[in-house]
Every structure is written in structure tokens, then in C-alpha cells.
Amino acid sequence: MTPVPASYFDGKTSRAHHVTLSVVDGMAIVDGDAQRTAPITALRVSERTRNGGRKVTFPDDTYLEISDASEFDILLAETGYRDSIVVRMQQSWRNALIGLIATIAIMLLLYLYALPVAADIVAKALPASVERSISTGTLEFLDKRILAPSELPAARQESIIKNFQRMVLPKEGVPSYEIIFRQSNIGPNAFALPSGQIIMTDELVKLMSNDEQVIGVLAHELGHLHERHLMRRIVQSSAIGAVITVIFGDVSSIIATVPTVMLDMKYSRDAEREADNYAIAMMKANGIPLTQLAESFERMKAKEGATPPPYLSSHPSTEERIAHIQNAR
Known part of the structure; x- marks a missing residue:
């Protein structure tokens, strides 16, 4: 040689x-x-x-x-x-491109299928103390930046709360909840925090023409709460932080992501359909016409015109959701 x-x-x-x-x-x-x-x-x-x-x-x-x-x-x-197979592949543009495409495909499949399943498992494993910490930190942040104390009369708030508490629930095992009213500078809105607080803005209450429509919105949010949709979405948005939380009990990494998630309430198509179905079942169980639920969505859509509020900026579309409610009669 x-x-x-x-x-x-x-x-x-x-x-x-x-x-x-x-x-x-x-x-x-x-x-x-x-x-x-x-x-x-x-x-x-x-x-x-x-x-x-x-x-x-x-x-x-x-x-x-x-x-x-x-x-x-x-x-x-x-x-x-x-050389190793990895090194040999790196020397070929064709092999490198194939490897890149395969990596992207695998990551996409993991994101679309594996991550939601993992998020559901992690969300169910998180103790109640973690959910309370997340919810408290989130509400404090929103109260400082987005929300303000409600100006609805106390009697009006109490009336809505009692009317909803009298409703027959469509499923067993519903988590405890608390209805909280706030003013908002982002318009008509409602959302449920992981530990059970359902936040409803004054603007949304005023937009509805009757309490049955308000109940429809609250029922939808209770459906999200029942199915732990927000907790699952938070975990998906901070998968690494969620693992740290389960292992070490440190929720700060998750809390940091919650406000962004709350301001961009885009649940998945399946999550929105599950929450809509929960609201439909509650309306039926209490003899409330489904037209009231459909009307609540119509009013929110009309309020914002072509640009839906955060409450409606999700999949499926508002038209599809209204059609689904109408077909459920």
C-alpha cells in the first residue's frame, strides 16, 4: 500500500x-x-x-x-x-433528500397521531394541583392583560348561574365547575380553564337574546371541560414541558404557553364536534329547542362578520357547526 x-x-x-x-x-x-x-x-x-x-x-x-x-x-x-450507512447517505444528494422527506413524514405522523394520544394520556395523569396552578396563573395573566371585572349586575350573574346549575347533565362524571364573568377587550368570548372555571364575557351575555342561548354556550364550554380538551391542547403545545411536569412537578413551562393557547382558541375539528355534541345532548335533555343553540352561533357570526371572534375561530366552520346542530333535531 x-x-x-x-x-x-x-x-x-x-x-x-x-x-x-x-x-x-x-x-x-x-x-x-x-x-x-x-x-x-x-x-x-x-x-x-x-x-x-x-x-x-x-x-x-x-x-x-x-x-x-x-x-x-x-x-x-x-x-x-x-463508512457507516449514515455517512454514505450524506454523500449523496438523492439519499439526503430521501432522508429529509422521510424525517418530515415521520415527524408529521407523530404530530398528527402519536402526539394527540400521548397528550390525552399525560393530561389524564396530571394531578388536580397542577390543573389548579395552570388555571390560576392563566386567569391572573388574562385579568392583567385582557379581562376586566364584570359590569353585569350581580342579580343577572346569579340568575345565569342558577339557571345553568338546574340543567340536567347529559353525561355522568362531569367535573366540578365555576362560572365566572368578566369584561373583555376581545369581544364576545367564552372558554373553560382546566380546573373548572368557565369564563364568560359580559359582551357575550349581552349578545344573546335569552338565557337559553347563554346556556347553549355554557354547555358547549362544559363539553370542552368534560373532555379535557384545553388540557390536552396545552400539553400538545408544550409536550416537553408536560413531560417535565409529570416527572418533576414543575408547571412553569406549561403555564408560560397557556395565554397564547387561550387567545388562539382553535380546537381541533374532533374537539369542537365533541363539545357541540355535548351541548346538543344537554339542550335535548332539558327540553330546550336546538334552534337556540344554533341561534347563539348565528349571533356571534353576525357580530363579527367575515372575521370570527376567538370563540368561533376554530374548525369546523360556523356554517358546518350550525348545520350539524340543525341535523341533530
Whole structure:
């Protein structure tokens, strides 16, 4: 085998020793300004790059910098050495592109299918204390930035709360809840926090023409709460933070993401359909015409025109949801 020129660094000084590298009977032989031998199986060879040099490291971390990469490739081939499959793929644009596409496809499948399942498991595993911490921190943030104390008369608030509490619930195991009223600078809105607070804005109450429509909106939010939709979405939005929470009990990483999620209430199509079905079942169980539920969506849509409020900016579309309610009669 033809010796390959290289520079040897002994790890004691910065001096480059001019040497040659050859291989005889499975032994690497360094000759020139420095001499040494070692089994080729004990050497570490750096990955091949398009323009960079190659490096051969000995067990004691001394190393060679190869001067002629093409001659070194020939030497490696003669010894039977082959780069790993990953390195070989990196040398081919076609293989690299295939690898990139495969990676994106796998990540997309994990996001669409594995992450929701994992989020559901994690959400159910989180203790009540975590949900309270998340909800308290979120409401405090929203009260400082988005919400203000309600100006609805206390009697009006009490009337809505008592009317809803008298409703027959469509499913068993409904979590405890509390209806809280706030003013809002983002218009008619309602949402449920993980620990059970259902926030309804004054603007939304005033937009509805009667209490049956208000009950329809509250029923929808109770459906989200019953199915733990927000908690699942928060976990999906902060998957790494959720794992840390389960292991260490630190909820700060999740709390930091909640306000953004709350201001962008875009539940999935399935989550919205589940909440709508819950509201439909509650209206039926209490003898309230489904037209009242449909009308509540119609009023919110008409209020905002072409730009739906956060409460409606979700999938499926408002028209589809109204049609679903009408078909459920």
C-alpha cells in the first residue's frame, strides 16, 4: 500500500509532525518525524466531508490530519474499511433528500397521531394541583392583560348561574365547575380553564337574546371541560414541558404557553364536534329547542362578520357547526 502523507499531533505540543501513514497486516504504521504503530481496529476515523480533511485518532487521543483525502480513501478501501450507512447517505444528494422527506413524514405522523394520544394520556395523569396552578396563573395573566371585572349586575350573574346549575347533565362524571364573568377587550368570548372555571364575557351575555342561548354556550364550554380538551391542547403545545411536569412537578413551562393557547382558541375539528355534541345532548335533555343553540352561533357570526371572534375561530366552520346542530333535531 502506498503511504499517505499526514501531520501527526502528539497532544503535548502544538507542533505538527510530518509523517506518512501506511497499513501492513492490520497494523497502522506512522513513520517520519514521529513513529508509532497501532491496530487499525483501535483507530477512529472521522466522517468524510466534501471539502474538509480526514482525521485519524489513536486510543490515547493523539491524532493524524490527512493531507491527501483521495489517497486516504484508496488506503481505507484497501483495508476493507467502509463508512457507516449514515455517512454514505450524506454523500449523496438523492439519499439526503430521501432522508429529509422521510424525517418530515415521520415527524408529521407523530404530530398528527402519536402526539394527540400521548397528550390525552399525560393530561389524564396530571394531578388536580397542577390543573389548579395552570388555571390560576392563566386567569391572573388574562385579568392583567385582557379581562376586566364584570359590569353585569350581580342579580343577572346569579340568575345565569342558577339557571345553568338546574340543567340536567347529559353525561355522568362531569367535573366540578365555576362560572365566572368578566369584561373583555376581545369581544364576545367564552372558554373553560382546566380546573373548572368557565369564563364568560359580559359582551357575550349581552349578545344573546335569552338565557337559553347563554346556556347553549355554557354547555358547549362544559363539553370542552368534560373532555379535557384545553388540557390536552396545552400539553400538545408544550409536550416537553408536560413531560417535565409529570416527572418533576414543575408547571412553569406549561403555564408560560397557556395565554397564547387561550387567545388562539382553535380546537381541533374532533374537539369542537365533541363539545357541540355535548351541548346538543344537554339542550335535548332539558327540553330546550336546538334552534337556540344554533341561534347563539348565528349571533356571534353576525357580530363579527367575515372575521370570527376567538370563540368561533376554530374548525369546523360556523356554517358546518350550525348545520350539524340543525341535523341533530
